[in-house]
Amino acid sequence: MTKYKVAIVGGGISGLTAAIYAAKAGKRTIVLEQQKQLGGRAITNKKQGVYFNLGGHAVYKGEAYEAFRELGLRLDGSTPSVDAYGLWKEQLLPIPTNISSFLQTPLLSWGGKIELAKWIIKLGKMDTSVWNQISIRDWIETQLHDPMLRNVFYALLRTSTYVFAPELHAAGPALKQVQRSLKGVLYLDKGWGTLVEELRELAVQQGVELITGCKVVAVEHQDQKVHSILCKDGTRIEASNVVLTTPPSISHKLVPHADQTALEMWNKQTIPVTVACLDVGLRHLPYPKHQFIYGLDQPIFFTHQSREGKPRPAILSDNGTKVISLFKYHGPQTDAAKDESDLEKVLDVAQPGWRNELVARQFLPKITVVNDFPHMKRIENPGPAVSEIEGLYVAGDWVSHGELLADASVASAKRAVSQILNTREVIKL
Ligand SMILES: Cc1cc2nc3c(=O)[nH]c(=O)nc-3n(C[C@H](O)[C@H](O)[C@H](O)COP(=O)(O)OP(=O)(O)OC[C@H]3O[C@@H](n4cnc5c(N)ncnc54)[C@H](O)[C@@H]3O)c2cc1C
Missing domain, CATH: 2.60.40 (Immunoglobulin-like)
Structure with missing residues (x-):
């Protein structure tokens, strides 16, 4: 039976990124995806x-963008203009984004416009991590005075994070995402399917084995060490390291005795x-x-x-x-x-x-x-290693250490692989 150094469960953005980095480091790598096509939620x-x-879907200029550039992906697309309207009582009113809309819009009072301008300047260079411990709601209610400006910021933060729970979302990561969106996002030509295809091509070039239509049913371990993956069709794949990029509930289900590992708490604390x-x-x-x-x-x-x-x-x-x-x-x-x-x-x-x-x-x-985001009820940041079982790692959008959306998928994939590489050097696998 072939033994892989790294086996990755899930062929979405996170799994493909992890596979490319592991294979680039010379590790024999396999990706197992249950669907007939790769891409997960990034398909088109x-x-x-x-x-x-x-x-x-928009690419923010964050961890994913940086990794994709580092890997040499083309990312053909466009950064669209941001002339925006606010929908208020079924009326569309310009949001000040340039001098003309600033002067003309009836959406905000003069006081509100000046407060907005101050915050846009401040946001550009602000260290958002000082707001990591309070919620978006607390940030807005304590920092902003104009009532309509508060509505604008609730909308801006909700749109940048996709989360409609301002009392739960940590303000720091959300404000960082707004900083990034103000720099301009990227809409990809022909959708995110092209990104998946670029990742697939690169993975193949690096020698990654990509198996689709293969549902993993268990990650087998013994003496607190991972040794193989069991697929639904009975195939067993030996691997010294396994990266689960599946949702937290599925990751928990795939690992026998997961209740005795950190997966138990990570799964319980998630808010999809x-x-x-x-x-x-x-x-x-x-x-x-x-x-x-x-x-x-x-x-x-x-x-x-x-x-x-x-x-x-x-x-x-x-x-x-x-x-x-x-x-x-x-x-x-x-x-x-x-x-x-x-x-x-x-x-x-x-x-x-x-x-x-x-x-x-x-x-x-x-x-x-x-599957999760940086929220006020979170007990700890998940991953990358499930420390109770040697060789077991998690990645994916729920494995965030402050990153949001696909940035969390990619950043966590990189964290898992770099930990695998360091560990291996230390224990000479
Ligand atoms: C409507 C919408 C809008 C979004 N907008 C943005 C945006 O603007 N910007 C942004 O950065 N992100 C955005 N996202 C989020 C982004 O799409 C996801 O964060 C990212 O695609 C998740 O990638 P992943 O690899 O972590 O997870 P997934 O894509 O979910 O990949 C996990 C893979 O694991 C596979 N799998 C599960 N169980 C098994 C099993 N037992 N065996 C084998 N395989 C298994 C699944 O089939 C799947 O392919 C958006 C998402 C949605 C839905």
Whole structure:
């Protein structure tokens, strides 16, 4: 039986990144993915020539971007303009993002505008880690005075994190994410499927074995040491190190006696984040001015992903179709029919007549954006090593040490691999 130095469960962004770094270090590496295709939540579906991610996806200039650049990925796409509107009582009002909207918008009082300008300048160079121990709500309520500016910041922080629980989200990481979004995000040409494909190509080049359609059912260990992975079809794969990039509940299930390891607490402390997403492909935008909208009195967000940007608009269709993504951020209660109708109503306000221009649509009533985030109830940061079992590691978007979204998937993948490499040097595996 072939023995692998590193076996990775899950072929999403985290698993592929971990595999590439391990293989680049010369370690024999295998990835096992249960689906027929790689990519996890970063796949892109094509409908009538339109590329739909599983809900709108943007690359922030954070840990993932840095790693992808370090690995030499192309990341073709566009940084879109950020002229934004706020939706307040079914009216769209400009959010000050330039001199003209600053002077003209009735959204904020003069006091509110000046406070906003001060905070935007301050945010650019602020050390956000000083706010790690308080919630977004506490930060907003103690630092901001103007009531409408508070609404703007609730929307800005919710949109940057996808979390509709300001009383739970740690303010520091959320503010850092806003800092990053102010630098401009990247919408990828043909969606995140191209990123997955670039990672796949690189993994193959580095000699990683990629197995799809293989559901892992157990990570076997003995004498507190990992020795193999068992697949549903009965295949057993020997490995000295296993990186689980599966959700926390599945990671817990895969490891016999997980209740006697840190996986027990890491699993219990997670708070998954879900959203409803409506994506539409339109022949033309009936109202081209409305490109980017924050919900100020409801937890929604609207972005035209193929809008003007640098160096050009992102290519999200083969035929010039414009792609709009809308989100409704979920609280504890969800109602798929209401969410869909609320999102359609936003389109009615922003793009009246959009139904006549419709080429393709995708509605995802409830999708997990991240399996956990840096929140106030967290007891400790998970991973990378499950210290009770030698050779067992976790990675993925829930294995955050302050990073958010795909940045957490990538940063945790790198942490797991660097720990494997150091450990191996020490114990000469
Ligand atoms: C609507 C939406 C919008 C988002 N927007 C952004 C954004 O703008 N920016 C951003 O950075 N991030 C965004 N994200 C988050 C980002 O997509 C995820 O954080 C990232 O794709 C997660 O990658 P992962 O590898 O950690 O997990 P996953 O993609 O979930 O990968 C885990 C893999 O493990 C596999 N698996 C599970 N169990 C088994 C098993 N037993 N055996 C074998 N394989 C198994 C799964 O099939 C899956 O492929 C968004 C997500 C959503 C849903």
